[in-house]
Amino acid sequence: MGFVIKDMCILKKNLRVFVFVTIGVMVLGVLFVLSARYGNVADMLEEMQDEPLAQEFVLVGAVWMVLILPLAFLSIVVECFKQDTAAGFLKVRRSLPVSCVEVVGARYITTILLAAIGLTGSLFAGFMVSLASDFYSYPVICQFAVGMCSVIFLYNMAIFPFYYYFEDKKPDTILVMPLLAVYFCCMYYMIFGDGAENDTFLWRIMEKVSQWLTKYTFLLTILAVAGGGISFATSYLIEKKKGGKKNERAVL
Amino acid sequence: MENVIEVNGLRKQYDGFALKDVSFSVPMGSITGFIGQNGAGKTTTIYSILNIIQQDAGTIRIWGKDPVQEEHAVKEEIGVVFDEMGYHDVMTPAQLNKMMKYVYRNWQEETFFSYLERFGLSAKKKCGKFSRGMRMKLQIAVALSHQPSLLVMDEPTSGLDPIVRNEILDIFQEFVEEEEHTILLSSHIIGDLERIADKIVFIHQGELLFSDHKDRLLEQHGILRVKKQEREIVRDEDVVSIRTSAYGAEILVRDREECRRRYPNLLMEPATLEEIMLFYVSRGSQMLPCDVPTDHEGQIGG
Structure with a gap:
């Protein structure tokens, strides 16, 4: 619990910024849907007529707007690892009467809390969008948000053991590794898959991802829970058996 | 006297550095000063005691307990102060208090805030905005607020101005007024240890050079100031180390009273802790293993 408080204190500044991001996302989401329904909002306010945007655009844009929140909230967890290293907290942590389970568990609880905050904001923003739109x-939207949150959560779970393994070495490289995997999947789709013959392949990817997320929400949620468990066990083992020895130089 | 810490045959190897069979003890109720140059192995020894790093060989006992096997129980009783703060710059002492409440079973919130008040530290100010002296005081406040019986500190006074150093040393002396309280304090500021330490453990290039009570060290060692031609009079077995200059030599002897009787015509002066340390360091590589003084009561030198 103490370390969860510490993590939250570290992230306080980021969280404060995210309050405004959340509000901004909600406002933009509603404006986006209004634009899609009635055309350019600025023109509409000046009582001018404009053509509504294509439904496909709404499909991708409005819902993705809602999904920024879980992504934003979960992406800041890695800041805790960086801040711990920068402050030299590693040696302090090892001098305290706390077990490995408590140390590693605290970081995972922080992640779950942030995922919950991000998802709550996302569901609320989604509700606003759904009020302004009859497209979805x-x-x-809830399914989409939960599915997306699960994917981002899984991403975090995949990179956490690397942080415990390398601790103070190249944290940004760790962050980029799973993104590179996604990038190569997209490249594969673009070169060898349907995307090769499609001009608007990016939109198609987003549309496909949207459909996929809503279709497999439950499966993704289960995977996120299982992935979280596996990730925690791996991180715990690394911290307990390997981490201490590997990182002696970091504390000296 | 019961020992709180017992270190036996401690070894740790790094690239270009090795801690070689370091053995010493820290008696209960005392302030033990751990001295040595930068890179001598003080921090490595302290980190091994705290189980922050794993030693290659040797045993460490704290209150007779294995600090690895009974890590949790042992660390509950130890207050630790590092040379650098280690708390996050964005955190405030008030937030540290919230965190530590869940870390230490015996955390005393009132004690912590009373120390903050005594040290003139604002509970709402971010740690990053504190000066070095304030950061040290904050660490000491944290270290003392869970009722520890042992304080282990790694260079807590380095880089501080004399007034703050003095203040901090007073706090340490206050801490050991309680009979069961003990301090292990590493420093390369000999003056601080000369003032407060009861026992001195001196480490050089990963090897223990001596470990004894401060008063005994100061009582027994002496410096003979001789002219060049008088150097030959002094027997080798009396000599710890010699410093020569153009006009003469300074000889650190290991038994001042005996040497005073043996060489009544030579000028004998008491040695300071700093001089003892410097002479032992200058002798350094010439020392034979049997020369290394250990923790035997009353025995200094070979």
Whole structure:
């Protein structure tokens, strides 16, 4: 619990910024849907007529707007690892009467809390969007948000053991590794898959991802929970058996 | 006297550095000063005691307990102060208090805030905005607020101005007024240890040079100031080390009273802790293993 408080204190500044991001996302989400429904909002306010945007655009844009929140909240967890290293907290941590389970567990609890905050904001923003739009029902947006949150959570779970393994070495490289994997998947799709013959392949990817997320929400949620468990066990073992020895130079 | 810390045959190897069979003890109720140059192995020894790093060989006992096997129980009783703060710059002492409440079973919130008040530290100010002296005081406040019986400190006074150093040393002396309280304090500021330490452990290039009570060290060692031609009079077995200059030599002897009787015509002066340390360092590589003084009561030198 003490380390969760510490993590939250470290992230306080980021969280404060995210309050405004959340509000901004909600406002933009609603404006986006209004634009899609009635055309350019600025023109509409000046009582001018404009053509509504394509439904495909709404499909991708409005919902993705809602999904920024879990992504934003979960992406800041890695800041805790960086800050711990920068402050030299490693040696302090090892001098305290706390077990490895408590140390590693605290970071995972922080992640779950941030995922919950991000998802709550996302669901609320999704609700606002659904009120302004009849393109999507709220349950569909919820499915999309939960699915996306699970994917981002899984991403975090995948990189955490690397942080415990390398601790103070190249944290940004660790962060980029899973993104590179996604990038190569997209490249593969673009070169060898359907994307090769499609001009708007990016939109198609986003659309496919949207459909996929809503279709497999439950599976993704289960995977996120299981992935979290596996990641925690791996990080714990690294911290307990390998971490201490590997990182002696870091504390000296 | 019961020992709180017992270190036996401690070894740790790094690239270009090795801690070689370091053995010493820290008696209960005392302030033990751990001295040595930068890179001598003080921090490595302290980190091994705290189980922050793993030693290659040797045993460490704290209150007779294995600090690895009974890590949790042992660390509950130890207050630690590092040379650098280690707390996050964005955190405030008030937030540290919230964190530590869940870390230490015996955390005393009132004690912590009373120390903050005594040290003139604002509970709401971010740690990053504190000066070096304030950061040290904050660490000491944290270290003392969970009722520890042992304080282990790695260079807590380095880089501080004399007034703050003095203040901090007073706090340490206050801490050991309680009979069961003990301090192990590493420093390369000999003056500080000369003032407060009861026992001195001196490490040089990863090897223990001596470990004895400060008063005994100061009582027994002496410096003979001789002219060049008088150097030959002094027997080798009395000599710890010699410093020569154009006009004469300074000889550190290991038994001042005996040498005073043996060489009544030579000028004998008491040696300071700093001089003892410098002479032992200058002798350094010429020392034979049997010369290395250990923790035997009353025995200094070979």
